[in-house]
Structure formats: structure tokens, C-alpha cells
Amino acid sequence: MRYFLRRVVFLVGTLWVAITLNFLIPRLMPGSPVQAMMAKFHGRGQINPHAAQAIRIMLGISSGGFFHQYLQYLNQVSHFNFGVSYTYFPYSVSHMIGQALPWTLGLVGLSTIISFAVGTGLGIVAAWQRGRRADGFLTTVSSFTSTFPYFWFALALIYGLSFILHWFPLSGAYSGSAVPRLNFGFVWDVVRHGILPSVTIVISSIGGWLLSMRNNMINTLNEDYVLLAQAKGLHERWIAWMYVARNALLPNITGFAMAIGFVVGGSLLTEIVFAYPGIGYLLYNAVINEDFPLMQGIFLIIVVCVVLANFVADLAYVLFDPRVRRGTSV
Amino acid sequence: MSIVHLEHLFVDYGRLHPVHAVRDVSLTIADNEFVGLVGESGCGKSTLGFAIARLERPPARITAGTIAVAGQDWTTADARTLRPERWTKVAMVLQSGMNALNPIMSIEAQFRDVMMQHGEMTVEQCRRRAAEVLEMVEIPSTVLPRYPHELSGGMKQRVAIALAIVLRPKLIIMDEPTTALDMVVQRQILENLKQLRREQAFALLFISHDLGLELELVDRVLVMYAGEIVESQPARTMLDHPFHPYTRALLRALPDPETPYAEPEGIPGMPPDLHEIPQACLFAPRCPLAEPECLEAAPPLKSFSELTLRCRVTEREVQHVS
Numbered sequence: 001m002r003y004f005l006r007r008v009v010f011l012v013g014t015l016w017v018a019i020t021l022n023f024l025i026p027r028l029m030p031g032s033p034v035q036a037m038m039a040k041f042h043g044r045g046q047i048n049p050h051a052a053q054a055i056r057i058m059l060g061i062s063s064g065g066f067f068h069q070y071l072q073y074l075n076q077v078s079h080f081n082f083g084v085s086y087t088y089f090p091y092s093v094s095h096m097i098g099q100a101l102p103w104t105l106g107l108v109g110l111s112t113i114i115s116f117a118v119g120t121g122l123g124i125v126a127a128w129q130r131g132r133r134a135d136g137f138l139t140t141v142s143s144f145t146s147t148f149p150y151f152w153f154a155l156a157l158i159y160g161l162s163f164i165l166h167w168f169p170l171s172g173a174y175s176g177s178a179v180p181r182l183n184f185g186f187v188w189d190v191v192r193h194g195i196l197p198s199v200t201i202v203i204s205s206i207g208g209w210l211l212s213m214r215n216n217m218i219n220t221l222n223e224d225y226v227l228l229a230q231a232k233g234l235h236e237r238w239i240a241w242m243y244v245a246r247n248a249l250l251p252n253i254t255g256f257a258m259a260i261g262f263v264v265g266g267s268l269l270t271e272i273v274f275a276y277p278g279i280g281y282l283l284y285n286a287v288i289n290e291d292f293p294l295m296q297g298i299f300l301i302i303v304v305c306v307v308l309a310n311f312v313a314d315l316a317y318v319l320f321d322p323r324v325r326r327g328t329s330v
Numbered sequence: 331m332s333i334v335h336l337e338h339l340f341v342d343y344g345r346l347h348p349v350h351a352v353r354d355v356s357l358t359i360a361d362n363e364f365v366g367l368v369g370e371s372g373c374g375k376s377t378l379g380f381a382i383a384r385l386e387r388p389p390a391r392i393t394a395g396t397i398a399v400a401g402q403d404w405t406t407a408d409a410r411t412l413r414p415e416r417w418t419k420v421a422m423v424l425q426s427g428m429n430a431l432n433p434i435m436s437i438e439a440q441f442r443d444v445m446m447q448h449g450e451m452t453v454e455q456c457r458r459r460a461a462e463v464l465e466m467v468e469i470p471s472t473v474l475p476r477y478p479h480e481l482s483g484g485m486k487q488r489v490a491i492a493l494a495i496v497l498r499p500k501l502i503i504m505d506e507p508t509t510a511l512d513m514v515v516q517r518q519i520l521e522n523l524k525q526l527r528r529e530q531a532f533a534l535l536f537i538s539h540d541l542g543l544e545l546e547l548v549d550r551v552l553v554m555y556a557g558e559i560v561e562s563q564p565a566r567t568m569l570d571h572p573f574h575p576y577t578r579a580l581l582r583a584l585p586d587p588e589t590p591y592a593e594p595e596g597i598p599g600m601p602p603d604l605h606e607i608p609q610a611c612l613f614a615p616r617c618p619l620a621e622p623e624c625l626e627a628a629p630p631l632k633s634f635s636e637l638t639l640r641c642r643v644t645e646r647e648v649q650h651v652s
Contacts, residue, residue: 148607191609224429231385232444233416236409243432320432322477 001319003325008173011311018303019034023073027066028290082297087289093297096282099299101264103173104271104278107194111201116256119206123213124245130218138210146207151269154200158273161196168196171275201267205259212255216248225248250321257313261306333419333500333533334359334382341374341381348519349391349604351377353557354631359501364527364534366544366565368580369554372601375537378554380504382535383420384412400464400500418448421494423487425506430490431478437489441496448497463492466529467522484515488522493528501533508543520547545569546551553577556601556612559631562638573637573644575617612641619643 034055076082082093096143119142162168169175174189220226221244229243263277271280279298286294318325332399334357341352352372359365369375371414380386382397384404397404399419404412424430431440441460445451461471467488478486487507494502508516520543523534536548545565551560553574561574572578582595599616602608611617614624621643629642639645 010446022458151447224424226426227385227387228422228430229432229443230384231416231420232447233413233418234443234447235413238443238447242435246434247432320434322436325477 004315005312007314011307014307015304017306019074019077019300020070020276022296022300022303023070026296067154077300082300083172083293085286085291085294087285087291087294089289093293097279097297097301100279100282102275104264104280107173107197107276107278108201108267108270108280109260111198111204111267112259112263114198115202115205116209116252116259118202119209120213120249120252123204123210124217124240124248126210127214127221127244127248128240130214135214139214142207142210144204144207146205146211148204150200150204150267151273153204154197154270154273157196157200169193173277193276197267197270197276200270200273209252209255213248213252216251217244220244220248246320250317253316253320254313257309257316258306261309262302264305265302331361332358333361333363335381335398337396337398337422339378339381339397340393341386341390342378342393342490343377344389347605348393350607351557351604352381353559353607354394355559357552357559357562359533359535362531362533363499363550364536364548366548366551367537367554368541368544368551370538370539370597370601373554374557374604375554376505379422379505379535379537383416383422383503385422402633408534414448414564417444417499418497419499420501420503421497421499423490423494423502423504423507425509431486433478436475436477437481441474441493444493444497459496462490463496464489466495466580467492468518468524468566484511484518487511487519491522491526495530495532498510499532501535503535503553505537507536508540509538509540516543523547541577542584553580557604558612558640559638559642564636567636573639573648574613574641575619575644576613579616611640 034052038052038055080094082097085091085093085096088096122138122142125254126135129135158170162170169192173193174186175193226239226243229239234243267278268280268284270276272284273276275281279301283295283298285291286298336355336357339352339355340350342348343351353374355378357365359602367375367378377386378389380390380633381392382399383487384397384407386392392405395405399415402415404415407415431437435443438457438460440451442456445456445459457474460474462470464473469485469488469492473485473489478489481489487510491504491507494504508519511519524547526532527534534548536544537545541551545568548565550562550564551568552559553576555574555576561572561577563571563573568577569581572581579595579597583597585594597616602612602615609628610626611620611624611629614620617624624642629640631638631640634648637648639648
């Protein structure tokens with residue numbers, strides 16, 4: 001229980017720091033949203049100097065002092081009110097994030113889970129077969145795939161499979177002509193659009209999971225209790241799982257939770273290359289348009305998710321590792 | 331009957347430039363016999379212990395000789411054949427009980443593991459038997475739901491011993507079981523072992539570098555030097571009549587509690603490089619009794635009634651004593 005409370009206090013503290021930084025950083029940057037908005041109208045005739053004030057009011061930028069702005073910000077954040085997007089005016093930031101989030105969660109979330117599960121599984125196999133052919137093959141291939149730049153890989157896939165062979169659509173999350181509805185046709189359309197970006201993410205991240213699991217496994221294999229498990233004449237698979245993999249998995253659980261937290265950030269380059277309407281793509285658009293409220297909103301969501309994922313990982317750790325269970329340090 | 335019978339066993343490390351860690355070891359351990367194996371670090375005693383249990387790990391490999399356990403050939407047996415024999419015939423206890431237990435399983439689950447995978451037993455039967463063997467090593471059965479990190483080092487080592495006897499194996503190989511523990515706990519474990527012997531029949535191969543400890547516990551002591559057995563004799567006679575100069579040196583290295591000001595003596599020099607074995611007595615460079623002939627040819631292993639000795643010089647004394 002003390003462990004749990006400590007984790008909760010830590011969680012709240014981290015969130016506060018994150019929100020505060022999120023408030024401060026954009027305000028330390030040069031330029032302002034009003035200037036950015038004015039620049040958009042540049043070259044389309046004269047702008048009345050009063051327009052600046054009008055834009056300020058329209059965007060809800062407080063004219064109060066710095067501290068006043070901060071309090072206002074805290075209040076708004078607690079109501080999930082992140083203001084109005086400059087780029088997608090008059091849509092609110094919450095609306096835009098709400099639109100993009102499901103796509104990212106689906107694409108990157110599923111890809112991350114697949115990558116972790118398959119990578120870790122293959123890592124177990126490689127370590128158990130260490131030195132044999134399966135290990136050599138898996139280790140070589142994953143060292144190779146984990147080093148190539150995934151946006152390049154994405155472009156190669158698009159060129160080969162979509163542009164030349166027409167097997168997959170070029171970009172987007174669904175066809176322009178498709179009507180978003182829960183029927184087989186639309187779902188199939190979404191799946192077809194998701195395959196290439198998903199493959200890109202899985203291929204580029206699976207090697208990391210595989211290699212780290214293999215290394216953890218090989219370290220654990222040298223433990224006395226593994227040798228003794230063999231001396232005990234336990235079944236091979238039971239040893240591989242219960243004595244080696246379960247112990248080797250512990251460090252990877254943290255990594256997995258972190259990865260799940262970062263899912264929300266989207267896979268920036270993948271989403272850009274495939275023009276996939278997820279958070280990463282939205283963030284990209286927000287950045288090139290100097291859309292501060294949108295950026296802030298997205299950053300905040302990412303930070304909150306990472307912090308929450310860490311929190312969940314800490315709790316999950318308790319399930320997997322008895323050593324942290326009673327709040328005692330090892 | 332003998333539980334273990336080795337004939338001319340050779341174990342190497344590596345292939346290209348092999349280290350000949352165990353050479354031409356023949357030995358027999360009788361049923362219920364406690365045998366001690368002593369020697370300094372790197373003499374091959376652990377390698378031999380692991381090879382007997384067929385747990386040698388690459389790059390270690392058995393290059394020649396045979397291992398028979400309870401009449402069954404273990405040298406050529408494959409993993410599938412050995413699996414059901416393991417732990418029911420030969421159990422092991424390693425140096426640090428700290429790492430001998432799986433950190434993520436409760437003590438009870440680790441007992442259940444061996445019992446359930448070697449026979450039909452219910453959870454309740456397992457628990458009762460586990461409590462029984464824990465009691466033999468003076469551990470309360472309340473530790474069963476606990477995890478290894480919640481026990482002290484001495485407790486873990488005793489749990490490891492309880493785990494070793496739970497299937498009533500014919501032989502337990504203990505590789506430096508008390509080395510990582512302090513003197514008080516060491517003493518308790520020794521008493522536990524003596525007590526266990528009265529309650530359950532098993533043979534013991536006790537590997538240690540502490541000859542004093544061996545002499546107190548075992549029936550017969552094997553002295554190993556540079557991969558070879560150089561002397562074997564009953565513990566009761568060894569203290570008074572050690573023959574091999576190495577055994578004598580080991581005994582002189584023990585502190586004597588009755589003469590408090592006598593300094594224990596070290597053995598000068600280093601053990602030989604086991605990459606290339608010279609055709610000579612391997613101990614000769616460090617031996618105070620070495621004669622010119624010792625450096626020219628390897629001494630043969632000679633058996634007398636209860637004594638086996640590999641020394642050309644001291645074997646002449648054997649007749650006088652017996």
C-alpha cells in the first residue's frame with residue numbers, strides 16, 4: 001500500500017511539472033501566435049492594425065500577467081480545454097486531438113504490441129537456441145532491420161508495393177470515396193491502408209525487442225538457478241519459460257510500458273510519409289503552422305500518457321516481481 | 331553397491347587450445363558414503379562435480395572415460411534419457427544459495443516444481459513433504475509461501491539443501507556449499523548434514539577447498555591437484571598419515587586451534603598451466619621432497635588397501651606405516 005501511495009504522489013508531482021513546463025516552453029520561444037496569424041494574411045491586402053487585438057481576443061489569449069495566464073492555463077487544462085487551434089480554426093484543440101487519437105492508437109498501438117510480443121518471443125527462441133542456426137539467422141536479420149531508417153523503409157515500401165505493384169493504397173487511413181461506417185467494406189479499407197505503415201513500424205522496432213530480450217535471456221541463463229533447474233530434470237520448456245524468460249522479461253516490461261506511453265505521440269515520420277491522419281501528422285502540421293495551442297495540447301497528451309504508462313508499469317512490475325511487492329527494496 | 335563409478339574420465343575446456351581440466355579420474359562412491367573432494371581453486375574439482383551430474387556446459391566437454399550412475403551409463407545418455415533420472419538419483423547444492431533459488435517463485439512453488447515433474451503428487455502432498463524436509467534442516471515450514479529474497483543467506487542455503495534431499499536422491503553433489511557463509515552458519519549446516527545422514531540414506535560428494543571441514547564431515551577424502559586425483563584415503567587416517575606432499579602441505583596450511591601462535595604455512599608457487607601437461611609430476615616444482623626422477627616422468631597412481639596415492643617418493647613410506 002505504501003508502495004502504491006508513493007507511486008501516486010510521484011505521478012501527481014510529475015504531471016504538475018509536465019504541465020508547467022508545457023506552459024512555459026512555448027512562451028519562451030520567439031514569435032507569437034498573433035504574428036503567425038498575421039503572417040498568414042500577408043500579401044492578401046492590408047491588415048488593419050486593430051486586427052492584431054481582434055485576433056488576440058478571437059484566439060482567447062489573455063492580456064493578464066504571466067502568473068495570471070498560468071493559473072488560467074491550469075484551470076483550462078483541468079477541464080480538458082486546450083483552446084482553439086489556429087490552423088484548424090474554428091475547431092478546438094480537443095476536437096482535433098479527438099479526431100486524430102483513434103487512428104494513432106489503432107495503428108501505432110497495435111503495431112507496438114505486435115512488435116513487442118513477436119520480438120520478445122523470437123528473442124526467447126534465439127537465446128534458447130543460442131549459437132545454433134535459428135539464433136544466427138534471427139540475430140543477424142534483426143540487427144540489420146533495426147538499423148535501417150524506417151522512413152526510408154516506408155518510402156521503399158510505398159514505391160515498391162503501392163506505386164509499382166498497386167497492392168496497397170499510397171497514403172491516408174481510408175479511401176477518399178469511402179464512407180466511414182462500421183461495415184465490412186470500410187473496415188477492410190482501413191486495414192488495407194494500415195498494413196504498410198504498420199509493417200514499417202513493426203519491422204523497424206522488432207529488432208530492438210528481439211535483441212534486448214535475447215541479451216537478458218543469455219544473462220539469466222548463466223544464473224545458478226537455471227543450472228540447478230537443469231540438474232533438477234525439469235522439462236526444457238518449463239525451464240525456458242519459468243526460470244529464464246520470466247526473469248529476463250522484467251527489464252523489458254518497463255521498456256514496453258514506455259513504448260506504450262509513446263504510442264500516443266504517434267510514429268511521427270511514418271504518419272508523415274503515409275499522410276496518416278494520426279497525432280504525429282497533426283503535430284507535424286501544428287509545428288509548421290506555429291499552432292501553439294495545438295502543439296501544447298499534443299505535447300501535454302503525450303506527456304500524460306508516458307507518465308501514466310510508467311505508473312501502470314510500476315504497478316505491473318509488482319505483479320511480475322515479488323521483490324518489489326512488499327515495498328521493500330532489493 | 332556403488333552409486334557412482336568413474337573410469338578414466340577426461341574433461342577439456344575448449345577445442346583449439348584445450349585446457350585439460352580433469353584428467354584420468356577414476357573413482358567410486360559407495361552407497362551412503364560421504365566423500366570429500368579437496369583442492370585449490372582451478373584444480374578441476376567443480377568441473378569434475380558438474381561432469382558427474384552431466385551438467386558440464388560448453389566449452390567444457392567430456393573427451394574420454396565413462397560415468398556410471400547407479401549402474402546406468404550417463405556418458406552417452408541423451409538429455410531425454412537423463413531428465414527423469416536427474417534429481418531422483420543425483421541432486422546438487424551450489425556454492426551460493428543466494429542464486430540457487432528462482433527469485434520469482436515462492437519456496438513452495440520451487441519444491442512443487444521438482445516433486446510434480448518427477449511423480450504424481452497433489453499440492454497437499456507436496457506441501458507436507460516440503461515441510462518435512464525443511465524441518466530436517468531446521469527451517470520452519472512458514473517459509474513456504476515466502477520468496478527467496480525474504481530469507482537470509484544461511485536460510486537460503488538450507489532451503490537449497492532441503493530441496494536437494496526432497497526426492498530422496500542416492501547422491502548429492504555439494505559444490506562449496508558453505509564457502510559463502512560465515513563460520514557460525516557453516517557450523518550449523520555441517521550439523522544439519524550430519525543429522526540428515528541419520529534420517530535419510532544418501533551418498534555425498536562434498537567439494538571444498540577446506541580440508542579441515544572435509545575431515546570432520548566425510549568418510550573418505552579425495553585430494554585433487556591440477557586435474558588429477560593425487561591421494562584418496564579414509565578421513566580418520568588422513569589427519570595422522572597424510573602421504574602426498576600436497577596433502578601434507580594442505581594440512582600444514584590449516585590453522586591449528588591448539589597452538590595459537592603457530593602460523594599456518596602457505597604452499598609456495600603456482601599450479602601448472604593446464605594447456606600443456608608436462609611428462610612429470612605436476613606438483614614437483616612446488617614439492618619439498620621432489621627428486622630428480624619426479625621431473626622426468628609422471629608418477630603412476632598406486633592403490634594400497636584403503637589408500638590410493640600418486641607420488642613416487644612418499645609411496646615408499648606406505649609400507650612402514652601399514
